[in-house]
Amino acid sequence: MSGSSLLDAKEQVRQAIDIVDLVGDHIQLRRQGRNYVGLCPWHDDSRPSLQVNPERQSFRCWVCDIGGDIFSFMMKVEGVEFREALEMLAERAGISLQPQKASSQAAAQGGIAKRTLQQAAAWVEQRYHDCLLKDPEAEPARAYLQKRRITAESIEKFRLGFAPNERDWILRQAKGSAERQKVLEAIGVVARSAEGGGLYERFRGRLLFSIRNAQGQPVGIGGRVLPESGLTSPAKYVNSPETLLFHKSDLLYGLDLAKDAIRRSGTALVMEGYTDVIAAHQFGFDNAVAALGTAVGESHIRILKRFADRIVLVLDGDDAGQRRANEVVELFVAQEADLKVLTLPEGSDPCEFLLEHGRDAFADLLERQAVDALEHVFRGATRGMDLENDVHGASQALDRILAILAKAPRLSIRHQKVLQNLATRFRVEEMEVRRRLGSLQQRLRSRVPRAEAEAPGEPAAERRLAAPEAWIRELLEIVITHPECVAVAMQRIRPEQIQDPISREIYALCCRLSDAGSVPTFDRLVTEFEEPATKSFLVELDEEAQRKGLEDPHTRIKELIDSAERREVEKRRPVDLAPLRERRLDDAEEAEHILRIFQQEKSRQGISDPTDG
Numbered sequence: 001m002s003g004s005s006l007l008d009a010k011e012q013v014r015q016a017i018d019i020v021d022l023v024g025d026h027i028q029l030r031r032q033g034r035n036y037v038g039l040c041p042w043h044d045d046s047r048p049s050l051q052v053n054p055e056r057q058s059f060r061c062w063v064c065d066i067g068g069d070i071f072s073f074m075m076k077v078e079g080v081e082f083r084e085a086l087e088m089l090a091e092r093a094g095i096s097l098q099p100q101k102a103s104s105q106a107a108a109q110g111g112i113a114k115r116t117l118q119q120a121a122a123w124v125e126q127r128y129h130d131c132l133l134k135d136p137e138a139e140p141a142r143a144y145l146q147k148r149r150i151t152a153e154s155i156e157k158f159r160l161g162f163a164p165n166e167r168d169w170i171l172r173q174a175k176g177s178a179e180r181q182k183v184l185e186a187i188g189v190v191a192r193s194a195e196g197g198g199l200y201e202r203f204r205g206r207l208l209f210s211i212r213n214a215q216g217q218p219v220g221i222g223g224r225v226l227p228e229s230g231l232t233s234p235a236k237y238v239n240s241p242e243t244l245l246f247h248k249s250d251l252l253y254g255l256d257l258a259k260d261a262i263r264r265s266g267t268a269l270v271m272e273g274y275t276d277v278i279a280a281h282q283f284g285f286d287n288a289v290a291a292l293g294t295a296v297g298e299s300h301i302r303i304l305k306r307f308a309d310r311i312v313l314v315l316d317g318d319d320a321g322q323r324r325a326n327e328v329v330e331l332f333v334a335q336e337a338d339l340k341v342l343t344l345p346e347g348s349d350p351c352e353f354l355l356e357h358g359r360d361a362f363a364d365l366l367e368r369q370a371v372d373a374l375e376h377v378f379r380g381a382t383r384g385m386d387l388e389n390d391v392h393g394a395s396q397a398l399d400r401i402l403a404i405l406a407k408a409p410r411l412s413i414r415h416q417k418v419l420q421n422l423a424t425r426f427r428v429e430e431m432e433v434r435r436r437l438g439s440l441q442q443r444l445r446s447r448v449p450r451a452e453a454e455a456p457g458e459p460a461a462e463r464r465l466a467a468p469e470a471w472i473r474e475l476l477e478i479v480i481t482h483p484e485c486v487a488v489a490m491q492r493i494r495p496e497q498i499q500d501p502i503s504r505e506i507y508a509l510c511c512r513l514s515d516a517g518s519v520p521t522f523d524r525l526v527t528e529f530e531e532p533a534t535k536s537f538l539v540e541l542d543e544e545a546q547r548k549g550l551e552d553p554h555t556r557i558k559e560l561i562d563s564a565e566r567r568e569v570e571k572r573r574p575v576d577l578a579p580l581r582e583r584r585l586d587d588a589e590e591a592e593h594i595l596r597i598f599q600q601e602k603s604r605q606g607i608s609d610p611t612d613g
Contacts, residue, residue: 007527007528009086009090009095009097010071010086010527011527012090012093012095013070013086013089013090013093013095014057014069014070014071014523014527016093016094016095017070017089017092017093018054018057019052019054019057019058019059019069019070019073020036020052020054022070022073022074022089022092023036023038023050023052023059023073024036026041026077027039027040027041027050029052030048032051034053034054034055035051035052035053035054036051036052036054037049037050037051037052038050038052040061040063040064041077041260041263042061042064042066042076042077042263043061043063043064043263043264043266044264044265045063049061049062049063049064056522056523056539056542057069057070057523058526058539058542059072059073059539060536060539060540060543065536066532066536067535067536067539067540067543068526068532068535068536068538068539069526069527069535069539070089071085071086071089071530071535072532072535072536074088074089075306075532076306076532078214078215079214079255079259079303079306079307080214080215082530088215112182112183112186112244114244114245116183117183117186117187117243117244117245118217118218118219118245120180120183120184120186120187121187121217121218121219121220121245122217122218124170124184124187124189124218124221125159125161125210125218125221127161127170127173128161128162128163128170128203128208128210128221129159129160129161129210131161131162131163131164132155132160132161132162132207132208133155135162135164137162137164137165138162138164140226140228141162141207141226144207144226145160145207148275148279148351148355149279149355150275150278150279150282151282153282154278154281154282157257157281158209158210158254158257158278158281159210159212159218160207160208160209160210161207161208161210161221162206162207162208163201163203163204163205163206163208163223164204164205165204165205166201166204167200167201167204168199168200168201169201169204170184170189170190170201171184171190171199171201181199185199186243186244187220187240187243187245187246188202188220188221188240188241188243188246189201189202189203189221189240190202191241202223202238202240203221203223203238205225205226206223206224206225206226206238207223207224207226208221208222208223208224209221209222209223209224209253209274211239211240211246211251211253211292212255212256213245213251213255213256214255214256214259214303215256216256216257219240219243219245219246219251220239220240220243220245220246220248220251220292221239221240222237222238222239222240222253222274222292222293223237223238223239224236224237224274225237225238237293239292239293248292248293249297249299249300250299250303251292252270252289252290252291252292252300252303252304253274253277253289253290253291253292254277254278254281254288254289254290255289255303255307257281257286258277258281258286258287258288258289259307260286261286261287262287262289262304262307262308263307263308265287266308266309266310267287267308267309267310267311267312268287268288268289268304268307268308268310268311268312269285269287269288269289269312269314269366270288270289270290270291270296270300270304270311270312270313270314271288271289271290271314271350272290272291272314272315272316272349272350273290273349273350273351274290275351276288276290276314276349276350276351277289277290278351279350279351279354279355280350280351280354282354283354283358283359283362284359285359285362287308288314288350289304295327295328296313296328296331297328297331298331298334298335301331301332301335301337302335304337305335305337309338310338310339310340311332311337311338311339311340312339312340312341312342312366312370313328313339313340313341313342313373314342314344314350315341315342315343315344316344316348316349316350329341329373329374329376329377329404330403330404330407332373333373333374333404333405333407333408334407334408334409336408336409336410336412339372339373340370340371340372340373341370341371341372341373341376342365342366342369342370342371343369343376344365350362353365374401374404374405374418377400377401377404378397378401378422378425381397381400381401382394382397385397387425387426387427388427394426397426398422398426398428398433398436399436399440401422402422402433402436402437402440403440405418405419405437406437406440406441406443406444407444419433419434419437468498468499468500468502468503469499469500471560471563471564472498472500472503472507473503473541474556474560475489475493475507475557475560475561476503476506476507476541477541477542477544477545477548478545478550478553478556478557478560479507479510479520479557480506480510480520480522480525480538480541480542480545481522481542481545481546481550481553482550482553483510483514483519483520483521485553485554485557486510486511486513486514486520487514488554488557488558489507489557489561490511490514490515492561492565493507493561493564495507495508495511502533502534502537503537505529505534506525506529506534506537506538509525509528509529510525522538522542525538526538526539
C-alpha cells in the first residue's frame with residue numbers, strides 16, 4: 001500500500017469509527033460534561049482516570065499519562081503494531097483495505113485470503129478439540145493430561161486437542177476437496193511428502209496445544225508426541241511452520257488469556273513450556289505466558305513491554321535453564337526491560353513444582369528468590385570463585401557483566417547503582433569500572449553502521465531522550481490549534497533547530513503540509529503519525545492549548561521566537577567577544593565585528609531602527 005493510499009485508508013477508518021463506541025466496548029464509560037470517563041484498562045485503580053473526547057476523537061489517561069486516537073487505543077489495548085490495529089479497525093468498520101505488496105510467503109500460499117486462512121484455523125482447532133474430548137483414539141492424550149493434573153476447565157480454556165495417528169484424518173474431516181486441501185496446506189496443518197509429493201498430516205499422533213494471537217484467534221499449533229502413539233519422530237514437540245498467520249517470533253503462548261492479568265499486575269511471568277503455563281493459570285497465576293519452544297527473542301520482549309512493566313523469567317532448575325537465561329538477559333538489557341530471573345529448585349519445572357508444592361510456595365519463590373537480571377548474571381559469572389584472591393578470574397567475570405551492561409542504550413539510575421555495587425563486590429575503584437564500561441561501549445559503537453546507530457526507524461517512544469524546551473512546547477501548542485500561524489513560525493524557525501525528536505517531527509510535518517497548501521490541523525496530524533508516543537504528545541499539546549484559550553496567537557508566537565533568539569544571542573556572546581579580547585582582528589574586521597554585535601544586542605533588547613519622519 002502506497003503512502004497516499006495508506007493515509008486515505010487511515011482517514012476512512014478514523015471517520016467510520018467513533019472512539020466512544022470503541023473504548024466503550026472495553027470499559028464502562030459515563031458522560032461527564034462534554035467528555036466521557038471510565039476506569040483505565042491498563043492499571044489497577046478504582047478511580048476513573050481515562051477520559052474520551054468525542055469532538056477530537058481522542059482519549060487520555062491522566063494516571064498513565066498516555067493518550068491518542070482510535071489506532072493508539074487499539075494498539076495499546078490489544079498489544080499490536082499499527083498495521084494490525086488498522087486491519088482490525090477496518091474490519092470492524094466494514095472497510096476493505098488494499099493489500100500490502102504480496103510477500104513471497106503469501107504468493108507461495110496461493111494468494112488465499114487471510115480471512116479464509118483464519119476461518120480454516122478456527123475450524124481445525126475445533127475438530128482437534130472435539131477429537132480430544134470424544135474420540136476413543138484420544139484416550140492416551142486424556143490419560144496424559146490427567147496424569148499432569150490438567151483440569152477439564154483448562155482443556156476447554158486453552159482449547160487443547162488431539163490428532164489421531166492417521167495420515168489423512170483431518171483431510172477426511174475436510175471432505176478431501178482440492179480447494180480445502182490447499183487451504184489446510186497454507187496454514188501448515190498438512191504437508192507434502194518429499195518422496196511422492198502426497199499430503200500427510202503434520203501433527204498426527206500428538207497432543208495439540210492451540211496457539212492463538214493476542215486477540216484470541218487461532219493461528220497455529222504446537223504438538224507433543226505421546227509415547228503410546230508409536231511415532232518414531234525424534235522431535236518431542238513440533239510447531240506449525242511459518243505461514244501468513246503464524247510467525248513464531250511474534251507469538252507468546254497464552255498471551256490472549258494472560259494480557260488482562262499482566263496489565264492489572266504490571267508483571268508477566270515467562271515460562272518455558274505449554275503445560276507450565278496451563279498449570280500456572282490453574283493455580284491463579286493468570287499472568288503466565290511462554291515462548292514457542294525457543295528462547296525469548298527481541299520481538300517477544302517488545303510485545304511483553306506493551307503489556308507489562310516487569311518481566312519475570314521462570315527457569316527450570318537445570319543447567320540448560322541457566323544457559324538460556326544468560327543468552328536472553330542481554331536482550332532485555334538492550335531493550336531497557338525490567339527483568340527478574342527465578343530459578344526453580346534443581347530438577348523441577350513450574351508445572352511439577354506447582355503440583356507438588358502448591359500456589360503459596362510458588363508465590364513465596366517469586367517474592368523471595370526472583371533476582372534482578374544483572375544479579376543473576378553476577379551469580380553465574382562468579383559461582384565458585386574467590387573474588388579476593390583470583391584476580392584474573394574476577395577481572396574476566398567483571399568484563400562479562402559489563403559487556404552485557406554496555407548494550408543498554410542509556411544508563412538508568414538502577415544501572416548507576418549496579419556500577420557502584422560491582423565496584424564494591426569486585427574491590428575495584430568505581431572510576432575504573434566506569435572506564436572499562438566506557439571502553440566496551442565505544443567498541444560496540446564502532447561495530448554499528450552509522451545508519452543503524454542513528455536508528456531513524458526506532459519507535460518515537462524509544463527515540464525521545466528529553467522533554468522539549470518550554471518555548472518549543474508552547475510553539476507547538478499554538479501551531480496545532482492555530483495552524484494559520486505555521487507560516488509565521490516557518491519564516492524564523494527551521495525544524496532542524498528543534499532538538500527533541502518528536503517535537504521536530506511534528507513541526508517539520510506542519511511545515512511540509514503548509515508548504516503543500518494543506519492545513520496542518522490536529523485531525524490531519526494525528527492521522528499522519530502512527531507512533532503512539534507521538535499521538536499521545538499531540539493530544540497532550542492540544543488539551544493544554546485548549547485549556548489556555550489563547551486570544552492572540554500571532555502576537556504570542558512572535559514573542560516566543562523573539563525571546564528564543566535573544567537567548568541564543570546571549571549564549572553566543574562569549575564566543576563573539578573572544579576575537580576582540582584576544583586582538584585577533586585588524587581594524588576593518590574589528591569595526592565590522594563590533595557592528596554585528598551591536599545589531600545583535602539591539603535585536604536582543606527589542607530596539608528597532610529609527611524610521612524617517
